[in-house]
Amino acid sequence: MSNATGDTRRPAPGRGQLLAPLGLLGAVAVLATHHDGLPFWLGALLGTVAVLGHLACFDSPRGLWQWLPALVGFCAAFLFAGQFLSALLT
Known part of the structure; x- marks a missing residue:
């Protein structure tokens, strides 16, 4: 749907917009239980791909x-970064 100014409105999130936060939450769950x-x-690979997908x-975002x-996804990215860095530094 577009209006006279050419802006496209996307009221519902797309498949990628749902998979990126779910990937981040999955990476946080894996890193919470496995430290090596x-x-x-x-x-870590799943989280990195999910962060890039999130970006x-x-x-x-509209609406x-x-x-x-x-x-x-933004909050999960911070959790992922914190868990990844704490696992690397310990």
Whole structure:
């Protein structure tokens, strides 16, 4: 849907906008239980891909239904970064 100014409104979040925060939450869950080994590095890879996906999907969220997953993903990205850094530094 577009209006006279050419802005495209997307009221509902797309598939990528739902997968990015879910990927971040999955990475946080993996890093919360595994602090070394292959599961740690797979969780770190999943989190890195999810952060990049979050940056690509939420470049300009429009409407409440796009801001909610963007906020969840933003908070999960900070949790992921904190867990990743604490696991590397200990």
